[in-house]
Amino acid sequence: METLVIYVMLYRRERLVIEVRPQDNVEELKAVVESKTNIPIHRQGLYYDGKRLANDRTLASYNLATGTVLHLSPLLGAAGxxxxxxxxxxxxxxxxxxxxxxxxxxxxxxxxxxxxxxxxxxxxxxxxxxxxxxxxxxxxxxxxxxxxxxxxxxxxxxxxx
Structure with a gap:
């Protein structure tokens, strides 16, 4: 099975290295990010090329390749x-x-x-x-x-x- 190495840049200037499969959806990627950062899935905004990624879409649907850099922005708000x-x-x-x-x-x-x-x-x-x-x-x-x-x-x- 093909795997991709994706980089997720955190708001604190750290970089996560995550191995995923193209058929994984964004929510599955966010689960890996949660395991490494403790930021709940529903509080993660993942962005690629200036666009927020939708949880139900696959990584392949965004044409992500090994070496792609995503940006994580925590979704903070009225929930305290x-x-x-x-x-x-x-x-x-x-x-x-x-x-x-x-x-x-x-x-x-x-x-x-x-x-x-x-x-x-x-x-x-x-x-x-x-x-x-x-x-x-x-x-x-x-x-x-x-x-x-x-x-x-x-x-x-x-x-x-």
Missing amino acids: MFSLSVIMPSNKVIQVVVHGTTTIKELMKTLEGLDQTLKSCQHFLMVGNDAMDISKTLWDYGIRSEAVIRLEKAESTCSCM
């Missing part, structure tokens, strides 16, 4: 979803799409899913100089729209990055 930037201990910035009711514990699990090295050490999410309580929500900290928070190692002897 927004982009949150998290500065990692390595100073890498990870962006996740969240809701104000997302708990800090849920956010930590999302980050661990994106960066496996986090599982080997205890970390705290920080807003300002304060560690965030895992039982609270982003709204509890007044975070209701795009924001930047930090993830810090709990122990100085922890060697993960």
